Amino acid sequence: MFSYDWPGAAAYLLIAAFLALPTIATYDQCIGEQTPRNGYNSANASHLAASEILNDPFPYYFPKQDDTANLFAMPACNGIKLEEATIDQLQEYMSQGRLTSVQLVMCYIEREYQTRDYINSILQLNPDVLTIASALDTDRAQGQLRGHLHGIPFLIKDNVASKDKLETTAGSYALLGSIVPRDAFVVSKLREAGAILLGKATLSEWADMRSNNYSEGYSARGGQARSSYNFTVNPGGSSTGSAVAVANNVVTFALGTETDGSVINPAERNAIVGIKPTVGLTSRAGVIPESIHQDTVGCFGRTVRDAVYALDAIYGFDPRDNYTSAQVGKTPAGGYVPYISDKSALKGARLGLPWASFWALADPEQQTILLSLISLIESAGAIIVNNTELPSYKTIVSPTGWDWDYGTTRGYPNESEYTYVKVDFYNNIATYLSELSNTKIRSLADIVDYNKANYGSEGGFPGIQPAFGSGQDGFLASLATGGLMNETYHQALSFCQQSTREYGIDAALHNNGAPVDALLVPPDVAQSYQVAAQAGYPVITLPAGVHSLSGMPFGLALMGTAFSEAGLVKFASAIEDLQVSAGTPYRRTLPTWAGYLQRNIPTVAQCFGC
Numbered sequence: 250m251f252s253y254d255w256p257g258a259a260a261y262l263l264i265a266a267f268l269a270l271p272t273i274a275t276y277d278q279c280i281g282e283q284t285p286r287n288g289y290n291s292a293n294a295s296h297l298a299a300s301e302i303l304n305d306p307f308p309y310y311f312p313k314q315d316d317t318a319n320l321f322a323m324p325a326c327n328g329i330k331l332e333e334a335t336i337d338q339l340q341e342y343m344s345q346g347r348l349t350s351v352q353l354v355m356c357y358i359e360r361e362y363q364t365r366d367y368i369n370s371i372l373q374l375n376p377d378v379l380t381i382a383s384a385l386d387t388d389r390a391q392g393q394l395r396g397h398l399h400g401i402p403f404l405i406k407d408n409v410a411s412k413d414k415l416e417t418t419a420g421s422y423a424l425l426g427s428i429v430p431r432d433a434f435v436v437s438k439l440r441e442a443g444a445i446l447l448g449k450a451t452l453s454e455w456a457d458m459r460s461n462n463y464s465e466g467y468s469a470r471g472g473q474a475r476s477s478y479n480f481t482v483n484p485g486g487s488s489t490g491s492a493v494a495v496a497n498n499v500v501t502f503a504l505g506t507e508t509d510g511s512v513i514n515p516a517e518r519n520a521i522v523g524i525k526p527t528v529g530l531t532s533r534a535g536v537i538p539e540s541i542h543q544d545t546v547g548c549f550g551r552t553v554r555d556a557v558y559a560l561d562a563i564y565g566f567d568p569r570d571n572y573t574s575a576q577v578g579k580t581p582a583g584g585y586v587p588y589i590s591d592k593s594a595l596k597g598a599r600l601g602l603p604w605a606s607f608w609a610l611a612d613p614e615q616q617t618i619l620l621s622l623i624s625l626i627e628s629a630g631a632i633i634v635n636n637t638e639l640p641s642y643k644t645i646v647s648p649t650g651w652d653w654d655y656g657t658t659r660g661y662p663n664e665s666e667y668t669y670v671k672v673d674f675y676n677n678i679a680t681y682l683s684e685l686s687n688t689k690i691r692s693l694a695d696i697v698d699y700n701k702a703n704y705g706s707e708g709g710f711p712g713i714q715p716a717f718g719s720g721q722d723g724f725l726a727s728l729a730t731g732g733l734m735n736e737t738y739h740q741a742l743s744f745c746q747q748s749t750r751e752y753g754i755d756a757a758l759h760n761n762g763a764p765v766d767a768l769l770v771p772p773d774v775a776q777s778y779q780v781a782a783q784a785g786y787p788v789i790t791l792p793a794g795v796h797s798l799s800g801m802p803f804g805l806a807l808m809g810t811a812f813s814e815a816g817l818v819k820f821a822s823a824i825e826d827l828q829v830s831a832g833t834p835y836r837r838t839l840p841t842w843a844g845y846l847q848r849n850i851p852t853v854a855q856c857f858g859c
Contacts, residue, residue, distance in 0.1 A: 420468025
């Protein structure tokens with residue numbers, strides 16, 4: 250479940266321990282104790298043994314069952330409050346000499362250890378993390394800073410390649426030991442920005458492609474990641490560990506990937522900010538794929554600013570991903586950070602509510618809370634335009650919840666997202682696997698066979714592994730296509746893109762000639778981000794409240810057209826500032842750790858709103 254293979258960190262700890270502790274005297278069986286080394290004697294040995302006993306297990310080392318308010322209290326880091334610290338605050342502490350990157354990394358490792366058996370957010374720690382942190386501390390001391398992210402630790406989902414000692418497996422044992430040809434583009438960009446790769450996050454195995462009845466956040470290698478707001482329900486996925494780690498102060502920011510909801514869903518269900526960029530803004534090169542038409546790499550942060558710092562570091566043209574050529578001339582010269590605003594930016598902003606398209610489907614309690622937040626936004630000077638509908642919504646929006654095969658459900662597989670995604674996966678995964686070395690896995694068929702041969706752990710058949718209730722029916726559906734891009738495939742792709750773009754989000758934004766700047770949607774209505782996924786359009790979600798029945802968070806999301814991230818950042822940051830300055834309870838709140846001792850399998854069949 251967890252990799253302990255981090256000799257670099259272990260060596261650092263051993264050296265530090267050796268230097269910090271007195272040594273024990275030498276001993277000869279014939280003449281007894283000799284002159285103690287470093288003045289140490291048997292009395293000191295007894296003192297050392299006694300010092301290894303933990304007499305005060307609460308509140309940092311064990312969760313005290315009758316102290317629910319401090320179940321997983323976070324200790325200070327070198328005298329600094331690390332919980333909820335922003336990137337700007339961490340940079341200030343380091344610039345003042347109050348904190349180093351090495352100390353910061355060690356504190357986050359301690360936090361991971363404290364929460365590991367509960368939320369299970371990290372799959373593998375980077376064995377070189379302390380060496381990297383030390384080098385960046387040296388650079389800082391010499392005045393060689395690389396930007397906002399210098400010396401800041403981050404996590405990546407385990408489907409994002411890193412050319413180091415870390416595995417890249419999508420949570421599956423099938424790819425264990427395989428060697429990637431190079432860093433994913435987004436990882437190399439973050440290294441250049443001075444960020445520190447802390448490790449790989451847990452996830453839904455194969456990013457939810459393998460099964461249609463499964464548990465979000467579960468993989469054979471990683472086990473079950475859980476939301477600290479309610480351990481017993483769906484934590485959101487497939488970028489589960491990335492979101493959970495950020496939500497619980499295990500790390501400052503993280504990367505996830507999305508084909509359909511895998512950034513926005515775990516972000517809003519863990520009360521953090523999630524940015525899902527336009528397809529083509531962030532390179533997918535080096536990312537284990539699902540669909541070339543919808544895959545994108547996104548960012549998680551506890552604040553909009555932190556998430557945008559990450560976005561600024563990773564976006565850009567990459568010759569290994571020709572989709573990124575579409576961004577040329579459509580991105581701001583100075584990046585997205587300059588668009589971070591305060592609540593004054595809401596004055597005069599026209600924000601649309603696609604009521605019948607999405608809002609009418611929201612859970613009643615969520616709807617009430619979100620509408621009170623909309624009223625607050627309106628009081629700040631925004632113009633709220635209701636009924637900015639997607640003309641196609643009656644056809645493309647399932648009234649019963651997220652359904653990526655909704656076209657087939659309606660009797661039209663040539664209008665279904667799943668029709669082309671399962672073909673794309675067959676072809677795209679073969680391309681990815683062809684570049685790996687030290688593995689015999691070269692095709693989807695190889696993965697399917699591996700899961701069957703190792704059904705005890707990988708659930709290759711239905712009804713064996715509870716987290717993969719339907720076995721690997723998603724893989725089998727993809728395998729059955731043979732990767733054939735036939736007429737039905739092209740019809741489905743064309744239909745979904747046109748109905749979500751021209752007759753969908755773009756039409757809603759145009760609003761019959763009275764355009765709005767962005768759409769506000771309830772992202773716990775999963776059909777909202779599903780439409781954006783099919784369009785390849787950006788979404789940013791903000792924490793917006795917690796449901797009284799489940800204790801699970803939910804969000805308020807902003808949706809725009811292709812490469813409209815600058816505007817979305819502007820309004821998202823303005824709304825966030827308004828939430829804080831107004832003191833509304835409908836914003837990010839800390840986890841409650843409800844059900845922290847329960848270990849059920851939280852399947853996706855559970856409702857999202859409750």
